[in-house]
Amino acid sequence: MTAAIVIGANSSIAQSVIERLLSDRKVEHVTAISRNTNPDLQSKFASSLRWICCDYSEVAIKQVCISLHAQEKNFSHVFICNGLLHSAQVAPEKRLEDINTEKLQTIFHANTIVPMLWLANLAPLLKSEIDCSVAVFSARVGSIEDNCSGGWYAYRASKSALNMLIKTASIEFWRRAPNVKLIAFHPGTTDTQLSKPFQTNVPKGKLFTPKFVASSLLEIMESLDRDGGAEFIDWQGEPIPW
Ligand SMILES: NC(=O)c1ccc[n+]([C@@H]2O[C@H](COP(=O)([O-])OP(=O)(O)OC[C@H]3O[C@@H](n4cnc5c(N)ncnc54)[C@H](OP(=O)(O)O)[C@@H]3O)[C@@H](O)[C@H]2O)c1
Numbered sequence: 001m002t003a004a005i006v007i008g009a010n011s012s013i014a015q016s017v018i019e020r021l022l023s024d025r026k027v028e029h030v031t032a033i034s035r036n037t038n039p040d041l042q043s044k045f046a047s048s049l050r051w052i053c054c055d056y057s058e059v060a061i062k063q064v065c066i067s068l069h070a071q072e073k074n075f076s077h078v079f080i081c082n083g084l085l086h087s088a089q090v091a092p093e094k095r096l097e098d099i100n101t102e103k104l105q106t107i108f109h110a111n112t113i114v115p116m117l118w119l120a121n122l123a124p125l126l127k128s129e130i131d132c133s134v135a136v137f138s139a140r141v142g143s144i145e146d147n148c149s150g151g152w153y154a155y156r157a158s159k160s161a162l163n164m165l166i167k168t169a170s171i172e173f174w175r176r177a178p179n180v181k182l183i184a185f186h187p188g189t190t191d192t193q194l195s196k197p198f199q200t201n202v203p204k205g206k207l208f209t210p211k212f213v214a215s216s217l218l219e220i221m222e223s224l225d226r227d228g229g230a231e232f233i234d235w236q237g238e239p240i241p242w
Pocket of ligand 1: 008010011013014033035036056081109110114137138139140186189190191193195
């Protein structure tokens, strides 16, 4: 039975990914993991969706991965969607004076540490006879080479650090589980809670729906070769400089 894991499952894009995977029968079963439940999706796909609530502590992540191991499924798709740009306490920095310890720690924890703890703990589950694509949600602003506009220190740097961790992990995966392909994915500016305060200057036609992004990502995952390298790519499948 082919199966998928979607982490950060209450992200708007993640919800569209789950809908797409199960409506199109791309996989037979999805395990969704989030801090909160989602009664609508859970009742819509009651027979094919297992929903796990997790506070993303290291202990809880390990426990979830142990329970996934017991399911004995072959995972063909993994999506790690966690990301934080702003909250009631945190706004992206416009200038150096806006930087502080708490902000850096909060953003790095959500964007870098939590996704990497998942990837590390999932590693033993993903080695199998079938190909497995792992999309970790990054952002173009995490590209060091592409950084022309500055600002958003914590968010940018947390995604750059995430990219480095993905690239480094891909070298180990190639040795330990060559069936796994790692993708650092930039969805483009997508109409979600995360981008809401920053949508004013988005050019016409460049604010994507979560549905569009989910479909694009699934097509890209089908098309990529398992060549042992990690890819940093956007919603069109175009490479982004690391
Ligand atoms: N929207 C855009 O324009 C855009 C552009 C570039 C990159 N991205 C990236 O795309 C991904 C999905 O974002 P989205 O646009 O769908 O945003 P969203 O709807 O706001 O989803 C936020 C995601 O982050 C998780 N999350 C929130 N706070 C967290 C915390 N403190 N610790 C750990 N996880 C936390 C949520 O998990 P729960 O399920 O547990 O709530 C959810 O998966 C993110 O990685 C984001 O950086 C988005």
